[in-house]
Every structure is written in C-alpha cells, then in structure tokens.
Amino acid sequence: MLQSIERQRHLIDFTLSSLMRRKGKNFSVLFVYTLVVFLLASVMFFTSALRKEAHLVLTNAPEIIVQRSLSGRFSFIPVDYGKKLADIRGVVSVRERLWGYYYDPEFKANYTFMVPEKLPVEQGTIAIGAGISNTRHAYEGDILSFTSPDGVLRSYTVKSVLSEESQLVAADIILISTEDYRVLSGIPPGHATDLVLTVRNSKEIATIAEKIKKILPDSRPIIRDEIIRTYDAVFNWRSGIMIVILCVALLSFVIFAWDRATGLSAEEKGEIGILKAVGWETSDVLLMKFWEGAAISLTAFLAGVLLAYVHVFFTSSALFLPVLKGWSTLYPDFRLVPFIDVNQVITLFFLTVVPYTITTIVPAWRAATIDPDSVMR
Amino acid sequence: MKPSRKSTFFLCSLAALVLLFAVMCVHARVRQAAEMAGIGRMAAMVREVGLTDLCLFTEASYTRNPSQTDLQTPFQEHPVSLEHFPSGSLMPPPEHQKDNHAAIH
Numbered sequence: 001m002l003q004s005i006e007r008q009r010h011l012i013d014f015t016l017s018s019l020m021r022r023k024g025k026n027f028s029v030l031f032v033y034t035l036v037v038f039l040l041a042s043v044m045f046f047t048s049a050l051r052k053e054a055h056l057v058l059t060n061a062p063e064i065i066v067q068r069s070l071s072g073r074f075s076f077i078p079v080d081y082g083k084k085l086a087d088i089r090g091v092v093s094v095r096e097r098l099w100g101y102y103y104d105p106e107f108k109a110n111y112t113f114m115v116p117e118k119l120p121v122e123q124g125t126i127a128i129g130a131g132i133s134n135t136r137h138a139y140e141g142d143i144l145s146f147t148s149p150d151g152v153l154r155s156y157t158v159k160s161v162l163s164e165e166s167q168l169v170a171a172d173i174i175l176i177s178t179e180d181y182r183v184l185s186g187i188p189p190g191h192a193t194d195l196v197l198t199v200r201n202s203k204e205i206a207t208i209a210e211k212i213k214k215i216l217p218d219s220r221p222i223i224r225d226e227i228i229r230t231y232d233a234v235f236n237w238r239s240g241i242m243i244v245i246l247c248v249a250l251l252s253f254v255i256f257a258w259d260r261a262t263g264l265s266a267e268e269k270g271e272i273g274i275l276k277a278v279g280w281e282t283s284d285v286l287l288m289k290f291w292e293g294a295a296i297s298l299t300a301f302l303a304g305v306l307l308a309y310v311h312v313f314f315t316s317s318a319l320f321l322p323v324l325k326g327w328s329t330l331y332p333d334f335r336l337v338p339f340i341d342v343n344q345v346i347t348l349f350f351l352t353v354v355p356y357t358i359t360t361i362v363p364a365w366r367a368a369t370i371d372p373d374s375v376m377r
Numbered sequence: 378m379k380p381s382r383k384s385t386f387f388l389c390s391l392a393a394l395v396l397l398f399a400v401m402c403v404h405a406r407v408r409q410a411a412e413m414a415g416i417g418r419m420a421a422m423v424r425e426v427g428l429t430d431l432c433l434f435t436e437a438s439y440t441r442n443p444s445q446t447d448l449q450t451p452f453q454e455h456p457v458s459l460e461h462f463p464s465g466s467l468m469p470p471p472e473h474q475k476d477n478h479a480a481i482h
Contacts, residue, residue: 323467
C-alpha cells in the first residue's frame, strides 16, 4: 500500500516538474480554465439562489389576479366585475387592488405605488421601500412630493421606511392609502388596477381561472403557479443571457478540448518517447498524463467554484451588477441567501473536470503506443 | 535538510482547496438557517401587501413585474417597434405569456 502511494507521489513529482517546464502555457491554461468555471459557477449560484428565494417568498402571492385587456393592452378593470367573480363556486373573496408605476423625472427612477391589502396606511402618509429611501435620502418624517395627472404637486409624509432586508421584493415600493392613490394616479372611480381572488380549495384554481375567462372574455386571469413558474423559467439555464453565457463557456471548453485532443507538441511527444525508451510502461505514461489533467482541472474547478461563491454571496455579484442594473437608477441592494443546488455543482464537475482529464489522456495514449524511436525522430 | 517534494506542496494545496470547499458548504447551510427568519418576514410582507414579483429590474414595467405584464408592453406602441431596455434580454417573457401568444397566432 505504502509502496503504491510512494509510486503515485513520484509520478506526481515528475508530472509537476514536467508542467513547470512549460509553466507559461500551463499557468495560462489554469487561469482561463478557472475563469470559465468561475463564470459558470457564478451564474449557477446566482440563478439558483434567486429561484429558490422567489419560490419561498412568492408562495404568499395572491392566488388569482384578474386583469382586464382591451385591444390587446392592459386596461383598468371595473370594480363591478367583482360581483360576477364572487358568484363563481369556490371563490371565497374578491378584492380590488390599486397599484401602478410612477416615473420620477428628478431622480430618473421608477417607483411602484401600491395600496396594501392588510397594512393600513393613514391618509397623507406613505411608507417607502429602502431603495427609494437610499436614492432620495428620504427618512421617517420627511415629506415627498409627486405630481398627479392634473399637474398638481401632492405631498406626503414618510411614516416609515420598509426594512433593508425586504429590498428583494420592496426596494421601489411606496405604500399609500386608497383615497390618496385614487387622487394621485387618476384611476377613475369604480375602477381598479386588477382584482384579487381567494379560493376555498387551491386545487380548483386552474378551473376557476378557466371559468373567469368564459364569464369575462375581456379578462386575463393570472394564477399563483404561473407567477412562481415565471421565476423558474426566467432563471433557467435555457433563458435569456444564461444561454449566451453557457454557450460562451461551452465554446471555450470545445477549444480547450480541441487543443488537447488534436495532439501533443513535438516537445511533449519527445518527452514520452524518452520515457518509453528508458523503460516506462504505457500505463505509467497514461498515469502521468492523468495526474497532469487532474492537477489542472481539479485546481481550476475548486478555485473557480470558491471564487464564484465569494463573488455571488459576499460581494452581491459585483461583476454582474452593471449588467443587472441596466438603465435602472434605483436598484435593490440585496444579499442572496446561499441556496446551493448540489446537483448543479456535480453537473459542473462532470462537465469540466472529466472532459479535460480525458482529452489529456487520449493523445498521450496515442503517442505512448507508437515505437519510441519514431516518436523521438 | 531534505528539500520538500513538489507532490507534498500539490497535495497540501489540493487538500486546502477541498477543505475550503467543505467550509463553503457548511457556511451555506449555516447562512440558510440564519436567513430563514428574514425570508419569512419577506413572505409575510408579500402576503400583507399583495405583491406578485421580485424587485429585480426597475427600469421597465414588464421587467419589474414580469408575471403581470402582457406581450404588447415591451414593444410599447406597435408590434414591430423594438424592445429597448437591457433588462429585457435578461428577463425573457414568462412561459404562460408565450402560451397565450401561441394561442393568438
């Protein structure tokens, strides 16, 4: 046993010396390899944590939301529609929801005004999200003004600032009373932004949504499952920028694999020839090449994953921030909870370490099975 | 003195990386447990206020509330106008919207 370990250690010693003879090339391979793993793992950690948090948080979202669509566009829904909806068997309650967006030209930021369902807000006061508080330097007791559609500047006292930890869902939220919002938004009386339904049995949600569509053909029901599925799909590997990053990373690996599989340099072939000539077995050469591949790919994998973890969960994905912020002036400052999907880490391991190690061994096996004399020539 | 072997350095480095990887997994578990209360408070706010989406992109209404938007909004005025907010490429339309689109055409 000890002899076998000592043999492997001698092989590793030799492999590392061989790698150090071409340190420029090998260190650049290690650097690029680590970078590719880092990029892939960062995207993986970021999307997986967001998906999980969305799932946990949005399970409390409204069960069914009914919007009205006219000429293929969103339109305010008459509150009277609620009576027809309440008559559907299985519907427990129908509530109007008032909310909308507000563009602040001074700070070039978009806010979301919302009349809360359960948190009462006094008339003349508002509660603001931590993102707005940070952007506008507005705190409890301050007065914020917004322009209503009739051009009148309306002022509200900040009653409270929503907690910093809620930024992932409420950074841009302004909670306001029903009366104030009707005046500020200009939503006509008897209308609401949408209607929220609660149902007795959650298994009936899809059936009730179908009934709503039949009773009110101009309506668009949105069910909670769809809301949650939205985030599953958006941060899926097949979606948007994820597929672009994945393609770039896979292409880099194809180039890596191509470089390794198309053959060894004359120097490397010569080295194998000399080793064979001095008595090395083919299996020894393959073992040496295995250690060479493993040393580079294992180091790159572990370093890449660790750096990605620090990047996503300690620096709040600092490198992705310019892309995520886009044109937003107001961007939530949130720190993701490290929900790591073990299956994804294992997949990443098999996608990166195994192919590289194999592509290191195959050309070496071809060179090692040829007569040493012809390899050295 | 016997010079240290390269394999010793390599195996120690690899062991250190594996150890850090294990620390990372433990850290993730510990933080998950510690942050569950905060997530619970966020979920309570979602219920109390009646929220539907994560606040990830505030630049456009259809990326601020992707689950609530329609297929027309990204194209603003008419179907062949270009969708121009960068977050639109990060946040593609939700599946249920694409289903509706398929049903329309």
